[in-house]
Amino acid sequence: MRFSVLLAAFAALSIFFSVDSANAEGDADQCKFVGQIDKADEGIAACDLIVKNSKTSAQDRAAALSNRCGWWWAKKDTDRALTDCNESIRANRNEAAAYLNRGNVYLSKSDADHALADFNEAIRLEPKNAWAYAERGNFYKNKGDVDHALADLNESIRLDPAYALAHFSRGDLYRRSGDLARAMTDMNDTIKLDPNYALAYFTRGHLSYMLGNNPAALEDFGKAIKLDADDATAYFNRGVAYYVVGGRNADAEADFRKAAELNPKDAYAALWRDLAERRINGPSHLAEAAKNLDMTVWPAPVIRLFLGEFNVEQTFGAAFDTDPQTKAAQTCEANFYAGEFALLKKDKKEAQRLLKLAADNCPPSFIESTAAVAALIPLK
Structure with a gap:
């Protein structure tokens, strides 16, 4: 089973809004797209207020539409997201963030050509935008174009050494390329910069597992789960680490059971749960689980x-x-x-x-x- 991760593409967007009121400033802060899905509804609501405010300038309205596009994308409503990004760009052709958000929307719609064109345009508009290089670097990484990906991610980090997402993406690129030492360095830097980055703990845990350091792997998988208790993959990987350590089969079974509950269609979670159940002489649930699987x-x-x-x-x-x-x-x-x-x-x-x-x-x-x-x- 390949180790996989789902990379969340997000970053701080441009500072904007000049509507002269405390409420407007509060709306502006809430409207900013920061990629946290649990804040999407309040972010969208704040952006709605700014977009509908007759005192909002055209430039600020374009920025609010761009942010709302990002929030809709985070909620996987790509049609609404695309509509908002398109409107933002029509209102302000120089809104680099709108191109970056729209690029991510296009990727969600499997439209790689339009996504790359938008990332390129964002870099043309703001050649010192670390977020733009990170997005294009991720695009190249997922295409398997290691050289272009590394060049863009290096440039992103050069422009903003404190940009956690760029360090994470480069570390994941090194991991995919088999350079585990550099991957570990970048994951360590990511966590120093953002101690609440669940995916970084998860990835560092997998690196530790690959390097044979199961205690470190278990610790990081545990931290990832604490930060994101609904991440089935983190439970699954911690279960594997427990299984490999030896003597932790009951813990492994519990984690595989949780992973299977969170994702009943995951054949590997069902399979490893059965392995752990057999080790502890427990009843098998594989036949029952198979009913939910693509056989x-x-x-x-x-x-x-x-x-x-x-x-x-x-x-x-x-x-x-x-x-x-x-x-x-x-x-x-x-x-x-x-x-x-x-x-x-x-x-x-x-x-x-x-x-x-x-x-x-x-x-x-x-x-x-x-x-x-x-x-x-x-x-x-």
């Missing part, structure tokens, strides 16, 4: 193996794919889970063979890679 796609064949519907040969046969990368990824996972299955069947020799294949061939970014290494230790 036509990977890793459904692995789940069928644990349900007794497939044998090992059928599972490996289902791992085949005409795309070499997909085939390699699914074979890596098949080796690990078949190895765990062999352990459950008390077949130590076969478990050792399969887990070694997983340890040797799974990419480091796969949780199965480190888990396979850990599982091999007591078998030697």
